[in-house]
Amino acid sequence: xxxxxxxxxxxQRLIQEAIDEVFSGQPDESCDPLTELLAKAFVGYxxxxxxxxxxxxxxxxxxxxxxxxxxxxxxxHEGPFxxxxxxxxxxxxxxxxxxxxxxxIVAVHDSGEAAGHFYYVxxxxxxxxxxxxxxxxxxxxxxxxxxxxxxxQAVNAAHMRGVIHRDLKPSNILIDAEGQPHVVDxxxxxxxxxxxxxxxxxxxxTGQFVGSLPWASPEQAAGMPDQIxxxxxxxxxxxxxxxxxxxxxxxxxxxxxxxxxxxxxKAAPARPSTVRRQINDEVExxxxxxxxxxxxxRYQSAGDLAQDVHRYLTGAPIQAKRDSGLYxxxxxxxxxxxxxxxxxxxLIAGVVxxxxxxxxxxxxxxxxxxxxxxxxxxxxEADKAKAVEEFLVKLFTSVDPxxxxxxxxxxxxxxxxxxxxxxxxxxxxxEVQATLRQAFGRSxxxxxxxxxxxxxxxxxxxxxxxxxxxxxxxxxDTKQSLAVLLRNDGRYKEAARLYRQAIDGxxxxxxxxxxxxxxxxxxxxxxxxxxxxxxxxxxxxxxLQGLERTLEPDHRDVNICKSHYGLxxxxxxxxxxxxxxxxxxxxxxxxxxxxxxxxxxxxxxKIARLLAALGENQEATSAYEQxxxxxxxxxxxxxxxxxxxxxxYARFLSSIDQKDLALETWQQIVELASEKGLSDRVLGxxxxxxxxxxxxxxxxDEAEPVLEQAVAALVSGRGVDDEVTIEALRQIVGLxxxxxxxxxxxxxxxxxxxxxxxxxxxxxx
Amino acid sequence: MNNDQDQLDEQLxxxxxxxxxxxxxxxxxxxGVVVRQRIEHDxxxxxxxxxxxxxxxxxxxxxxxxSIGQLKATTAVSFIAWLTSLAKRNLxxxxxxxxxxxRGGDRQKIEPNSQASxxxxxxxxxxxxxxxxxxxxxxxxTDALSKAIAKLPEAYRVVIQQYDLEGQSIExxxxxxxxxxxATYMLRGRAHRMLAGVMGAQSNFFSQAx
Numbered sequence: 001x002x003x004x005x006x007x008x009x010x011x012q013r014l015i016q017e018a019i020d021e022v023f024s025g026q027p028d029e030s031c032d033p034l035t036e037l038l039a040k041a042f043v044g045y046x047x048x049x050x051x052x053x054x055x056x057x058x059x060x061x062x063x064x065x066x067x068x069x070x071x072x073x074x075x076x077h078e079g080p081f082x083x084x085x086x087x088x089x090x091x092x093x094x095x096x097x098x099x100x101x102x103x104x105i106v107a108v109h110d111s112g113e114a115a116g117h118f119y120y121v122x123x124x125x126x127x128x129x130x131x132x133x134x135x136x137x138x139x140x141x142x143x144x145x146x147x148x149x150x151x152x153q154a155v156n157a158a159h160m161r162g163v164i165h166r167d168l169k170p171s172n173i174l175i176d177a178e179g180q181p182h183v184v185d186x187x188x189x190x191x192x193x194x195x196x197x198x199x200x201x202x203x204x205x206t207g208q209f210v211g212s213l214p215w216a217s218p219e220q221a222a223g224m225p226d227q228i229x230x231x232x233x234x235x236x237x238x239x240x241x242x243x244x245x246x247x248x249x250x251x252x253x254x255x256x257x258x259x260x261x262x263x264x265x266k267a268a269p270a271r272p273s274t275v276r277r278q279i280n281d282e283v284e285x286x287x288x289x290x291x292x293x294x295x296x297x298r299y300q301s302a303g304d305l306a307q308d309v310h311r312y313l314t315g316a317p318i319q320a321k322r323d324s325g326l327y328x329x330x331x332x333x334x335x336x337x338x339x340x341x342x343x344x345x346x347l348i349a350g351v352v353x354x355x356x357x358x359x360x361x362x363x364x365x366x367x368x369x370x371x372x373x374x375x376x377x378x379x380x381e382a383d384k385a386k387a388v389e390e391f392l393v394k395l396f397t398s399v400d401p402x403x404x405x406x407x408x409x410x411x412x413x414x415x416x417x418x419x420x421x422x423x424x425x426x427x428x429x430x431e432v433q434a435t436l437r438q439a440f441g442r443s444x445x446x447x448x449x450x451x452x453x454x455x456x457x458x459x460x461x462x463x464x465x466x467x468x469x470x471x472x473x474x475x476x477d478t479k480q481s482l483a484v485l486l487r488n489d490g491r492y493k494e495a496a497r498l499y500r501q502a503i504d505g506x507x508x509x510x511x512x513x514x515x516x517x518x519x520x521x522x523x524x525x526x527x528x529x530x531x532x533x534x535x536x537x538x539x540x541x542x543x544l545q546g547l548e549r550t551l552e553p554d555h556r557d558v559n560i561c562k563s564h565y566g567l568x569x570x571x572x573x574x575x576x577x578x579x580x581x582x583x584x585x586x587x588x589x590x591x592x593x594x595x596x597x598x599x600x601x602x603x604x605x606k607i608a609r610l611l612a613a614l615g616e617n618q619e620a621t622s623a624y625e626q627x628x629x630x631x632x633x634x635x636x637x638x639x640x641x642x643x644x645x646x647x648x649y650a651r652f653l654s655s656i657d658q659k660d661l662a663l664e665t666w667q668q669i670v671e672l673a674s675e676k677g678l679s680d681r682v683l684g685x686x687x688x689x690x691x692x693x694x695x696x697x698x699x700x701d702e703a704e705p706v707l708e709q710a711v712a713a714l715v716s717g718r719g720v721d722d723e724v725t726i727e728a729l730r731q732i733v734g735l736x737x738x739x740x741x742x743x744x745x746x747x748x749x750x751x752x753x754x755x756x757x758x759x760x761x762x763x764x765x
Numbered sequence: 766m767n768n769d770q771d772q773l774d775e776q777l778x779x780x781x782x783x784x785x786x787x788x789x790x791x792x793x794x795x796x797g798v799v800v801r802q803r804i805e806h807d808x809x810x811x812x813x814x815x816x817x818x819x820x821x822x823x824x825x826x827x828x829x830x831x832s833i834g835q836l837k838a839t840t841a842v843s844f845i846a847w848l849t850s851l852a853k854r855n856l857x858x859x860x861x862x863x864x865x866x867x868r869g870g871d872r873q874k875i876e877p878n879s880q881a882s883x884x885x886x887x888x889x890x891x892x893x894x895x896x897x898x899x900x901x902x903x904x905x906x907t908d909a910l911s912k913a914i915a916k917l918p919e920a921y922r923v924v925i926q927q928y929d930l931e932g933q934s935i936e937x938x939x940x941x942x943x944x945x946x947x948a949t950y951m952l953r954g955r956a957h958r959m960l961a962g963v964m965g966a967q968s969n970f971f972s973q974a975x
Contacts, residue, residue: 011797014819015790018826021920021952052787128794129787135795254772701806739810 011136012128023049042114045073045121057090057187061124071109072125076118087118089187094120096163096186104154106174106184125182131170134244140677141278144244145309147181152237152306154183159230159301162192166228168236169215170243190228213260214253215239218293221264231295234305238290238298245283246275250291265293278676282318289320412449415440419456434463438478445485457482470501471508479505480520483527492531499524515557518546522561529568537572540565559588567606575613582606598641601630605645612652624649638676643669647686650693659697666690670706680717684710688728695735704739707732711748721755729755774841781833789833793826796845800825804852809860816859816947824951825852831959858954859947866935866946883907886929913960921956928953 111120217235250269426433441456464475486495521543528536566581608623653662691707736745780788
């Protein structure tokens with residue numbers, strides 16, 4: 001393998017600088033007679049230093065004179081005295097590497113013989129081995145899987161050329177300065193051949209172990225070379241993935257060789273989630289499938305493995321779990337957050353239409369008997385429905401490569417095609433066209449492509465108003481969808497207008513005795529909290545009255561409305577009005593769901609805030625602690641909701657002068673939030689609160705790095721002109737002023753000034 | 766830490782002690798961050814404009830590459846302790862010199878490249894030798910010193926030549942090296958220790974000492 005500089009992290013950069021400082025201009029300590037001999041023998045290259053000394057050869061860093069670029073030269077050990085097998089293996093490696101053209105496999109540029117030594121010249125990868133890279137800083141499971149997926153693709157490229165690496169391990173995977181992996185050292189690779197008489201690889205004798213033991217597959221450990229195929233690499237990749245995720249081996253690989261071989265052959269891998277709890281069921285399934293002792297139960301190639309990793313990262317059902325009906329159902333439930341599963345949305349739309357088709361067909365049967373005019377109409381509808389079904393099925397089958405055509409088609413592309421066609425295909429059938437546009441608009445929205453969703457929804461509303469009327473349920477539903485989109489886009493006024501239209505339509509459609517309009521009204525009130533609090537108050541009152549009138553007093557929706565309205569009143573300092581609302585809803589949730597349910601805990605948190613506002617500090621403390629305990633139990637200690645509640649509690653503690661306890665709480669929050677990998681947007685807030693608390697306690701030296709981190713995270717996560725970022729900037733400027741570090745405060749002061757100006761101009765706009 | 770990790774660390778330490786740069790780099794990448802956490806609050810705010818945690822760590826890593834042969838550690842914990850002690854010593858070097866500079870400096874005026882400058886350097890270096898020896902700044906000693914300096918890595922040669930022997934200001938030397946003042950002071954401290962090591966190996970040099 002190679003090794004060299006890789007300024008990928010602070011530590012790596014510093015290490016490289018240290019190496020440059022210590023070894024520049026100095027003879028390499030590892031310089032030996034071979035190096036000196038080769039230094040003269042390589043025409044066109046200048047040897048710089050030895051990079052690595054392995055079992056098969058030595059790798060040097062060299063400069064290629066013609067291109068002035070750095071290259072790595074692998075020189076075979078033994079030179080003129082090398083055995084025939086070693087020579088053949090070396091030549092095989094050169095051939096293999098030359099045949100593989102992949103950005104994540106090291107490329108060979110030249111080969112030959114110098115001073116009796118075989119060598120080849122390859123790309124120099126300035127980076128570090130995968131294990132050092134993983135150890136250099138903590139990374140999220142998804143980030144590791146993304147990297148791993150790229151490694152699998154590289155190995156798959158070799159598999160596609162009939163090459164089995166046979167020695168995949170972290171030290172044979174280099175990570176470059178951009179974080180891209182490069183698979184190196186094909187010295188033990190085997191070439192598969194259709195010709196049964198020879199596999200094209202150097203001969204291996206039955207019983208001879210080839211590879212690196214800790215990453216070896218059971219078939220390697222058993223010394224059965226005839227069973228080595230792509231699945232052998234899959235197994236090694238499984239061990240590598242296990243290490244990447246847990247920094248451990250799946251089983252004991254130290255000790256005497258017999259025990260290690262026994263473990264490889266028989267020991268069940270420890271479940272990765274028991275080592276790192278962020279590893280979920282799906283990731284664990286992928287890892288364990290790679291590590292199946294039986295080859296037939298593993299992924300059949302690195303390509304299959306790469307695909308499943310990709311499926312997981314894009315939210316699609318992984319192949320390894322496809323057998324489970326429950327699993328597929330779970331994925332269906334979360335479909336709106338999962339791009340690929342939008343295909344499922346379309347399937348459901350298709351199914352609904354098929355049901356519709358069935359109904360129409362049944363009408364048709366009746367009509368056939370009666371031979372009325374209705375029969376002809378029904379036939380037309382059935383034809384339309386059939387056309388819709390076919391249209392949807394065509395779309396759906398191309399959405400999911402695993403179920404359909406096996407192509408890697410992006411859902412957005414499918415939707416793009418569909419939206420282009422739908423107008424033409426259903427030019428005369430406007431109602432159908434509207435339904436489809438509504439579905440496409442929602443699908444785009446679910447994929448986060450709001451700019452494409454909006455015109456579809458608008459066109460759908462237009463068509464539905466034209467064909468069905470303004471007060472039709474379908475028209476109202478589409479308006480609701482568009483309102484949600486606009487709300488998310490910050491266009492609150494238009495969103496509120498559409499909500500209001502939808503509610504008015506529902507009042508017409510369902511009358512005032514139905515709870516449906518009032519449920520929507522509650523949503524409208526929550527939106528109006530942001531735009532027009534006075535109007536929100538009125539809307540909440542209407543919604544609550546309507547729900548209380550149309551539902552039983554202990555209905556869930558009545559209490560949800562009370563909970564929302566209560567918090568709103570609390571935030572407006574209308575404590576007396578807020579109190580009964582929040583108490584009623586808490587009593588209801590406690591009775592209905594139990595004390596440890598998340599909804600009950602959130603409701604209790606609101607009560608805690610109320611009590612704090614009323615100055616009942618002891619009761620507030622108790623309520624906060626109960627709420628946090630409930631959330632920890634229901635959602636976990638590091639769930640964002642739990643952390644947000646603890647943050648609010650810390651602020652309360654700080655306000656009642658329990659600053660040390662508040663500080664301790666914030667320290668825990670920041671630690672948990674960092675470990676959880678929460679976004680900069682959220683983590684920055686907690687860091688800012690922690691830094692501010694340290695500053696208030698005059699622990700300025702400790703506050704400094706925390707506030708520095710907070711500002712960096714908030715600028716990155718929220719932008720400079722965000723309200724919270726501005727507060728963090730104020731804090732750090734105040735800190736440096738207090739430390740008489742005016743020079744250090746100045747850049748932040750300038751940012752603060754810019755942010756202030758932007759805000760002013762923003763307000764003006 | 767689990768057994769696998771312990772085993773890997775032990776293997777890396779074993780390789781590191783033989784001077785395997787890759788193993789040293791891996792160990793530093795893996796454990797340097799702990800040292801960073803341990804020293805990041807040790808730098809007083811008054812020095813932060815001229816001395817960063819990165820400066821200290823970079824010098825510490827450089828020293829680790831040079832001094833790895835002396836490492837006795839066989840576990841990650843003792844390696845981290847060793848690395849932390851190097852870091853703290855570098856930090857002390859820098860802070861002591863920065864303090865002295867801020868007080869107006871205790872540097873004596875010397876003629877650049879004069880016998881006196883070599884003598885002053887020898888005094889400094891001999892103070893760090895394992896076997897202290899008072900040195901006469903004769904020509905022989907000066908030659909030996911020059912030879913020893915020539916064996917040092919470039920950055921170390923520069924700081925000794927320009928600061929100790931030519932009497933240039935630390936700011937000028939720092940600028941030429943592209944380092945902060947604190948880092949340059951640390952580099953100088955390390956250069957002296959390394960020079961002492963090189964000269965210590967030259968027993969003939971000391972044969973001339975009284």
